[in-house]
Amino acid sequence: MTQSYAFDGDVTVLGGGLAGQTLALALDQAGLSVALVDVLPFETQLEPEFDGRASALAYTSFRMLDALGAGTALRPHTQRIEDILVADGRAHGGSRPGGPGPFTLHxxxxxxxxDADGEPLGWMAENRHIRQALSLTLQDRPGINLFAPARADRWERVPGGMHLHLADGRVLKSSVLAACDGRFSRSRRQDGIRSAGWSYGQKGIVATVEHEQPHNGVAYEYFLPGGPFAILPLPGNRASLVWTEKSGTADAIVKLDVSGFQRELDARFGDFLGSVKETGPRWAYPLGLTIAEQFCSDGIAYCGDAARGIHPLAGQGFNLGIRDAAALAETLAEAKRLGLDLGSRVTLRRYESWRKFDSLSLAAGTDLFNRLFSNDITPLRLARGVGMSVVDRIPAARKFFMRQAGGETGDLPRLLKGERLDAA
Incomplete structure (x- = not known):
């Protein structure tokens, strides 16, 4: 008896978060048949309470969103990042701390x-707006088969491909399972793929604030003893805070009443943008490093946080997922064009080799910076401050770091250049 499948195609994307939706759009544009599975209805992901974070999108990432058709819907909700100012601590003076401290990197x-209207260093957008833009674009792609809400039970390797068994009994068949199911990926655990990592003993407090003076598209990153304190510009006189503290301190700050939270905020933010006040709810997320030993196995590719999770100080989390999507879509499109087995380890290792070095380099870099700067040891503070000042005086070094953060180093997939995968 022939088995009936709810989907029978090229790729099943497991996980409908930001990385999963981006990957589904890229695969569909590349001409592959796609199913997208998520445990939640997409409407739930669009609610403001679902995810209070905002993301810094590298300029190559926004090129890709434009190429996929999602940039048009997202752009009205974005803020260009024209400058980034990194400082070791803050200047002090008057009744409250002021702007950046004496050691800075601009x-x-x-x-x-x-060019006057050239690309910015990046774009800031609230995650709910990114989800909305991606979801609207998905709705215009009838070739993408959506299964949401649908809970995945397990996957199974079968001759010629993969079976994804859903909890309701349906089975999805595909040549490749693209696992975008998060840092604690059940798919990766079932595969027996180990991961390395550790907790930083820190949490990232996320909140949105309003301030009197315009930010002029400048993002600030202060390195304070508790961890990085990022002020990321949003449309209007608003900013998204990613405020790192030791876990116990972060939990206590999140529980403060309005006046207590304001005192803590003033002590760290300063008054260089005038008075500042919290708007909306607060969240706290535990911070750690996780990186998978492998990014693929027979029939499975791991993308986004299922491949690695890093500290948010460089703002690269979602950007790494976008780069995964660009590389995997191009790898599978080329394999299909040549008539190769999409799910073979030979095919998927090309994706792994394309993405693993970038991931390891960025994970090591963010780990080092967090450990180096999340303390108040005087000799170390002086040495790192001098190092920042030296880099600030070397134009070639500044340009290298900007292009690195922008995702414009190494062998770029076509989508990150702004080229459509269905273009002749």
Whole structure:
């Protein structure tokens, strides 16, 4: 008796978060048949309470969203990042801390994109707006088969491909299972793939604030003893805070009443943008490092946080997932064009080799920076401050770091260049 499948095609994407939706759009544009599975209805993911974070999108990431058709819907909700100012601590004076401290590192987008209307260093957008733009684009792609809400039970390797068994009994058959099911990926655990990592003993407090003075598209990253304190510009006189503290301190701050939270906020934010006040709810997320030993196995590719999770100080989390999507879509599109087995380890190892070095480099870099700067040891503080000042005086070094953060180093997939995968 022939088995009936709810889907029978090229790729099943497990996980409908930001990385999963982006991957589904890229695969569909590349001409592959796609199913997208998520445990939650997509409407739930669009509610403001679902995810209070905002993401810094590298300029290559936004090129890809434009190429996929999602950039048009997202752009009205974004803020260009024109400059990034990194400082070791803050200047002190008057009744409250002021702006950046004496050791700074300034990145100006005009050094790499000199045109007046050239690309910014990145774009800031609230995650709910990114989800909405991706979801609207997905709705215009009838070739993408959506299974949401649907809970995945297990996967199974079968001759010629993969079976994904859903909890309701339905079975999805595909050549490749693209696992985008998060840092604690059940798919990866079932596969027996180990991961390395550790907790930082820190949490990232996320909140949105309003301030009196315009931010002029400048993002600030202060390195304080408890961890990085990022002020990321949003549309209007608003900013998204990613405020790192030791876990116990973070939990206590999140539980404070409005006046207590305001005192803690003033002590760290300063008054260089005038008075500042919290708007909306607060969240706290535990921070750690996780990286999978393998990014693929027979029939399975791991993408987004299922491949690695890093500290948010460089703002690269979602960008790494976007780069995964670009590389995997191009790898599978080329394999299909050549008539190769999409799910073979030979095919998927090309994706792994394309993405693993970038991931390891960024994971090591963010880990080192967090450990180096999340303390108040005087000799170390002086040494790192001098190092920042030296880099700030070397234009070639500044340009290298800007292009690295922008995702414009190494062998770029076509989508990150802004090229459509269905283009002749």
């Amino acid at each position: 990145f100006d987008r005009r050094e790499i994109h000199p």
